[in-house]
Amino acid sequence: DGGITQSPKYLFRKEGQNVTLSCEQNLNHDAMYWYRQDPGQGLRLIYYSQIVNDFQKGDIAEGYSVSREKKESFPLTVTSAQKNPTAFYLCASSRNRNSYNSPLHFGNGTRLTVT
Amino acid sequence: AQTVTQSQPEMSVQEAETVTLSCTYDTSENNYYLFWYKQPPSRQMILVIRQEAYKQQNATENRFSVNFQKAAKSFSLKISDSQLGDTAMYFCASNAGNMLTFGGGTRLMVKP
Numbered sequence: 001d002g003g004i005t006q007s008p009k010y011l012f013r014k015e016g017q018n019v020t021l022s023c024e025q026n027l028n029h030d031a032m033y034w035y036r037q038d039p040g041q042g043l044r045l046i047y048y049s050q051i052v053n054d055f056q057k058g059d060i061a062e063g064y065s066v067s068r069e070k071k072e073s074f075p076l077t078v079t080s081a082q083k084n085p086t087a088f089y090l091c092a093s094s095r096n097r098n099s100y101n102s103p104l105h106f107g108n109g110t111r112l113t114v115t
Numbered sequence: 116a117q118t119v120t121q122s123q124p125e126m127s128v129q130e131a132e133t134v135t136l137s138c139t140y141d142t143s144e145n146n147y148y149l150f151w152y153k154q155p156p157s158r159q160m161i162l163v164i165r166q167e168a169y170k171q172q173n174a175t176e177n178r179f180s181v182n183f184q185k186a187a188k189s190f191s192l193k194i195s196d197s198q199l200g201d202t203a204m205y206f207c208a209s210n211a212g213n214m215l216t217f218g219g220g221t222r223l224m225v226k227p
Contacts, residue, residue, distance in 0.1 A: 041220070048214070108158065
């Protein structure tokens, strides 16, 4: 079955350490996205990529970095510069890179806890 | 910039009854889509329904329908014959260009 796989489901890190969240899709989608969700709140866009080797900052990119070396993969690194990294992170993809009508397909998310 | 506002943080409804979730948005784009997503306790985001802004006819998907008022920039979701499995967070979202902007969500509890 096609879909988006995020791993791991739960991740624990010490403050000051960088951590990378994995996101893989086998839907052959062009665009991929990373969202952050805090308790009781909506989703906020961190980064998105419309095509391989290209990505753009979203609303809350500070303290995060991404890469898009392959169409299927869009890993997110939470750096030590991110002041409040504990959150639920959702990866998503969409079929078209320049279409506003392509719905997002989401992964199951990664819960990151930094202590 | 787009903004999406959901003014009802929490709602409840009795099983089999109808409930309406509110959403307003603001965009300067002419072409855009509006979406409702559901996030059950599993936290998987699921697309419920979508509306094309240039279509006047309200979208429907089985028990789910929308009331799209373009001039008022309002996009409410009506759930008919509510079921226990409808218990979830519901997010309204607007997509203009390449970015999807979400509202803060409404937590819906369906009571038996």
